[in-house]
Amino acid sequence: MKADDDDLLPVAGNGLLHRRLFLRGGAGLLGALALLEARPARADGPPDVPPWMKAPGEGMRPYGSRSRHEEHVSRLVGAMPGTTGAGSSRTPLEALEGIITPSALHFERHHAGVPDIDPARHKLLIHGLVERPLVFDVESLSRYPHVSRIRFLECSGNSAPNNAPEPPQQSAGALHGLVSCSEWTGVPLGLLLDETGVRPEARWVVAEGADAAAMSRSVPLQKAFDDALVALYQNGERLRPEQGYPMRLFLPGWEGNMSVKWLRRLKVTATPSMTKDETSKYTDLLPNGEALQFTFPMGVKSVITSPSGTMTMRGPGVYRVSGLAWSGAGRIRRVEVSADGGRTWAEAALDEPVLPKALCRFRIAWRWDGGPAVLQSRAIDETGAVQPTRSALLAERGPSYRYHYHAIQSWAVTPDGEVRNVYA
Numbered sequence: 048m049k050a051d052d053d054d055l056l057p058v059a060g061n062g063l064l065h066r067r068l069f070l071r072g073g074a075g076l077l078g079a080l081a082l083l084e085a086r087p088a089r090a091d092g093p094p095d096v097p098p099w100m101k102a103p104g105e106g107m108r109p110y111g112s113r114s115r116h117e118e119h120v121s122r123l124v125g126a127m128p129g130t131t132g133a134g135s136s137r138t139p140l141e142a143l144e145g146i147i148t149p150s151a152l153h154f155e156r157h158h159a160g161v162p163d164i165d166p167a168r169h170k171l172l173i174h175g176l177v178e179r180p181l182v183f184d185v186e187s188l189s190r191y192p193h194v195s196r197i198r199f200l201e202c203s204g205n206s207a208p209n210n211a212p213e214p215p216q217q218s219a220g221a222l223h224g225l226v227s228c229s230e231w232t233g234v235p236l237g238l239l240l241d242e243t244g245v246r247p248e249a250r251w252v253v254a255e256g257a258d259a260a261a262m263s264r265s266v267p268l269q270k271a272f273d274d275a276l277v278a279l280y281q282n283g284e285r286l287r288p289e290q291g292y293p294m295r296l297f298l299p300g301w302e303g304n305m306s307v308k309w310l311r312r313l314k315v316t317a318t319p320s321m322t323k324d325e326t327s328k329y330t331d332l333l334p335n336g337e338a339l340q341f342t343f344p345m346g347v348k349s350v351i352t353s354p355s356g357t358m359t360m361r362g363p364g365v366y367r368v369s370g371l372a373w374s375g376a377g378r379i380r381r382v383e384v385s386a387d388g389g390r391t392w393a394e395a396a397l398d399e400p401v402l403p404k405a406l407c408r409f410r411i412a413w414r415w416d417g418g419p420a421v422l423q424s425r426a427i428d429e430t431g432a433v434q435p436t437r438s439a440l441l442a443e444r445g446p447s448y449r450y451h452y453h454a455i456q457s458w459a460v461t462p463d464g465e466v467r468n469v470y471a
């Protein structure tokens with residue numbers, strides 16, 4: 048397909064091109080553009096024979112690992128001062144493609160390190176306001192029906208660096224990498240609650256982890272029956288220790304802290320339990336000194352991962368802009384991209400499948416003319432919720448609110464090609 052001026056007609060200010068470039072039939076056009084802009088070397092004869100074709104390669108390994116040339120792609124680990132096991136590690140969002148986060152790069156947030164749990168000795172107790180308290184182990188859970196769901200997990204503290212008065216000059220992953228997306232497989236929690244028989248006065252269930260912090264959160268019973276899982280597998284294999292081996296609670300779309308890892312106890316109650324992890328932490332302080340408690344769903348959100356903070360542009364030309372969008376309320380309906388700091392917007396193409404409460408990959412072509420630009424993405428979910436600007440979010444919440452930051456990210460592109468975090 049030949050790229051003519053009509054096809055390249057920008058649809059929004061500062062060079063954003065029509066999303067049909069990424070839809071069916073547009074790939075040829077995009078290829079033509081890439082050829083135009085990338086200017087690959089002209090082939091002038093048969094290929095050479097590289098060293099790896101001259102001798103047989105390595106043997107097979109029982110458990111695989113990535114190429115040694117990719118070892119620079121890693122989580123950004125930040126332990127809290129004076130601890131080794133409390134803190135977080137962030138997914139390098141800018142280095143990844145698609146929507147599935149490799150298990151080895153899934154973000155982590157621990158409060159007392161990663162316990163080394165013997166699965167043969169680990170048990171899950173369900174008790175409290177139930178007819179029959181029951182104890183499950185890995186073996187007994189394995190006999191219940193399993194379901195698999197591709198869902199994001201996001202720490203409610205994600206993106207908090209952007210609360211700072213000056214924009215931190217960091218990568219997309221350093222700023223927003225407390226979100227990841229996996230296929231989680233396990234037993235619907237409602238099945239297990241039905242086995243125990245929930246009493247009529249029950250409204251909540253407190254979940255407790257088997258780490259040294261005994262992480263505990265109160266979960267409305269409705270959520271437990273709605274779409275909660277006791278997950279045993281992540282991306283097809285048993286959970287990693289840092290993701291809760293051998294079993295974790297998984298609450299799609301809700302703040303990550305509630306998906307209690309190393310799950311050992313579910314106590315059914317009439318009221319929330321007011322644990323330390325939902326009173327001193329994970330509450331949202333308002334300007335009047337009151338705090339919001341039990342703010343569970345993660346807001347509609349997106350971030351452009353390419354190009355993004357700390358990257359350098361190769362020079363004027365057509366770029367494939369891409370990023371991630373997600374919402375705790377369900378599916379992403381639409382993502383819009385601006386190259387002029389939010390004055391005009393173009394609709395991005397969404398990669399299929401667009402799943403509820405999962406990361407969604409968006410793409411759009413952008414012809415950068417070498418001048419100053421501010422790239423932004425704005426997600427809209429199936430409930431009609433629109434990702435807010437930073438100033439609107441901060442005005443609504445006041446200066447002390449730290450969690451649930453989900454404002455539009457602005458990346459300024461300077462004429463010399465630097466990509467910088469800015470507050471537009």
Ligand code: CO
Binds near residue numbers: 329
């Ligand atoms: Co919250």
